[in-house]
Amino acid sequence: MSRVDDVMLMAYVDGEMDAATAREIETALAGDPALMLRVQQLRDGAMMARGAFAEVLHEPVPERLIAALGGPAASAKADTGKVRGDNVVPLKRSTSWLPRRSAIGWAAAASVAALVIGYGAGEMRPQFGFGDLGLGGGLQNASSNRWLDNVAAYYHVYQNSLANKDKLLVDFTASDVPELEKWFGAKLNRKLEVPNLTSKGLTTQGGRLVIINDKPAAQFLYSSDKGELVELVIAFTDQPYQPEQITRKGDVNIVHWRDNGYAYAFAGNMDASRLQAIADSVWRDLERAS
C-alpha cells in the first residue's frame, strides 16, 4: 500500500477501517517501530481524552437541569437527593452462590445458555444470528449493539439463574481453572489465562461456553462480597483493533474492545469507573498471557 499517513493510522485505531485495509496497516506496522509508536500515541490520546471527562458522568446532576426538562425532579433522585450518572441497579443479593458443579459437559453448558436466552427473548431482546462485530458507519454501530446486547443477555442469564438457583448452571472452582484455561484456549485458538481478580475484590465464580457470531466464545464470571457480579466475554472477531469503549445496556455497564482478532467485553453492575479500571487490568493480563 502507499505510505501510511496519520489520518489512516487514526482511522485504524478508531476501528473505522474495513478489515482488508486494516490488515494492510498491520503489515506496515510490523516493520516500522515509528509507526507503531504513533499508533500507541493515538490510542493513548483517545483513552486519555475519554478518561479526562469520565468523572463528569458520576457527578450528581444539578436539579436545575432536571427542572429545565420540566419533569418531577424527585422521581429521578437517588439517595443523595441528586441524580447520579452511575445509577447502576444493585444486584439482587443471593444468599448463597451456586453449589459447586463441575460434572456437566461444556457442550451442555452452551445449550443451557442458548436455551435460557431463547426463553427470555421477549424480555431481554437477545439476538442470535449476530452478524459481524463491526462493519463501518451505522452498520458497525448496529452490529456492535447486537454483540453488546448479547453480552448483556448472557450476563442476565447468569444473574437470573443465580437468583433462581438454577440447577443447570455450570460453574467451576479455582481448582478447575487450569483445565478450563486449556479447554478454552483450544476453543479460542490462543494461550489463555483466566484473569485473577482477587486483588480487585472479585472472586472467580465460573465459566461457560457461549456462542457469538456462530463461533464458540468464553464467558468467565466473578463476584464480590459487595454483591457485584462481573463477566468477561472473549469472542472471535475479524474486525480491526478498537480501543476501549464503555456502553451501558440496561443495568449493566460494558467495557469492550477488540484486539488482535478477539472481541472482549467486560460487563458488570458496578460503577463505570471501577469497571473500567478493572478492565484495564484484565486487558493487561490477557496481553501478557497471549
Place this chain on the structure above:
Amino acid sequence: MSQPLDERVRAEMVALLPRLRRFARGLAGAADQADDLVQAACERAIARIDQWTPGTRLDSWMFRIVQTIWLDERRAAKVRTGEGRIDAAEAAEPELSVNGIRQMEAHLTYDAVRRVIAKLPEEQRLVIMLVCVEGQTYKEAADSLGIPIGTVMSRLARARTSLTKALGETGSGNIIRFDERKSGDA
C-alpha cells in the same frame, strides 16, 4: 406551540443529562458554564420537541442542540469583543470536579488533557469530544456537524496531533500509558 412532552421521552432526556454535561464540559471548560449550556439546551429541546422525530435518536438530537447553542454563543462573543477567537480556557480555569481518590499523577495528566482540549479550535474540540469521548463513529459525527466524513477525519487528526504534542511538551506523559497510569486505581 410545542407538543406536550411524553413522559418516556422526558425520562430519556433526564437519563441523558450526565452525557450532555460531559459533552458540554469539554466544550465550555468550566463546570458552571457547561451546566448553563446544558440547561439552555434542555429548555430549547422542550420548547422544540415537535422538531424531534420519534424513532430517531434522541441523544444525537440533543447533542446537536448543545453544540448549536455553544457555537452560537461563541460567534456572538466574537462579535462583542471583536476578536478572532476567544479562548474559554484562558478566560476561566477549567474547574475539576473529582470524586474519589485518584493518584496525583492521573490528576495531573487528565488536567493536562482537559487544558489541551479547551485550547483547541472549536471545530477540533467538537470532533474530539464527539468521537473520542462520546464514542460516535466518524459518520455520526459528520451527520451531527453537517460536514463530510473527510473533514471530520482531518479535524480529528489535527486535534489528536495537538494533544500528543502538548502532552509531550508538558511532561505529562510522553505519552504515559493509560494502563500504567491507572495501575493503582482499582
